Amino acid sequence: NAGVTQTPKFRILKIGQSMTLQCAQDMNHNYMYWYRQDPGMGLKLIYYSVGAGITDKGEVPNGYNVSRSTTEDFPLRLELAAPSQTSVYFCASSYAGGEKLFFGSGTQLSVL
Amino acid sequence: EDQVTQSPEALRLQEGESSSLNCSYTVSGLRGLFWYRQDPGKGPEFLFTLYSAGEEKEKERLKATLTKKESFLHITAPKPEDSATYLCAVQRPRVNYGGSQGNLIFGKGTKLSVKP
Structure with a gap:
């Protein structure tokens, strides 16, 4: 099992550009999350997301969008x-909400 | 407001010098407390879950304990490979969140450095 896979690992964007951060898990977890970590x-x-087709906002959703069309994938736009x-953006998953989270290795994003 | 505070922010130890990290919390109806280890450039990795006051968990040189207000991560005779940032997170009851902080609240972490 690869666990939680995030791509890309690094990205530099210019102000106003758009991008999608990819996240995939192969553990058949229902719950998936996007976190950001600032220094x-x-x-x-x-x-x-608590399952395919179901997403909800967290603490800092402004400027982002998500979708969950399959159990495996949870991209952040x-x-x-x-x-x-x-x-630094981290994707995570868990079998049920509140259980231990499995994290990806992160995407370091710089917007200049 | 539900909060998680970790102290100290940074801790430098000599190899073999035992110490403790603290995680204090103000959460109504704690469902669980989690400890994670995070190495530079990587995602957090799960260490322990504690559910009730008095509970203890051990893994190699690490021992986590829980009271009604705080948790300690005790490190016995640390080695340089124990150097990492240790994160604490508390789980709230589902009824207490609805799109704000979410089910889990993370502390800012304690950066541990162990020198040989």
């Missing part, structure tokens, strides 16, 4: 990149 700050929840979105 010196705790992980902040952006969006989460940035429509108009802003410098405030410079961060």
Whole structure:
């Protein structure tokens, strides 16, 4: 099992550009999450999903969108990149909400 | 407001020098407390879950304990390979969240450095 796979690992965007961060898991987990981690700050929840077709906002959803068409995939979309979105993004999954999370290796995004 | 506070922010130890990391929380109806280890450039990796006051879990040189207000991660005779950032997260009851912080609240972490 590969676990949780995130791509790309690094990306530099210009202000106003768009991109999609990919996340896939092969553990048949129902719950998937997107977090951002800023230096010196705790992980902040952006969006989460409790199953295919079901998503909901987390603490910091503005500027992002998600979709969950399959159990395996949970992409995160940035429509108009802003410098405030410079961060490290982590995708995670769990079999049931609140159980231990399995994290991907992260995407380091810089918006210049 | 539900909060998780970890201390110290950074801790430097000599190899073999035992110490403890603290995670204090203010959460109504705690469902569980999680400890994760995060190495530079990687995602957090699960270590322990604690569910009730008095519970203890051990793994190699690490031991996690839980009271009604805080959790400690005790590190006994650490080695350089224990160097990492240790994250604490608390789980709230589902009724307490609805799209805000979410089910889990993470602390900012403690960066541990163990020198040989």
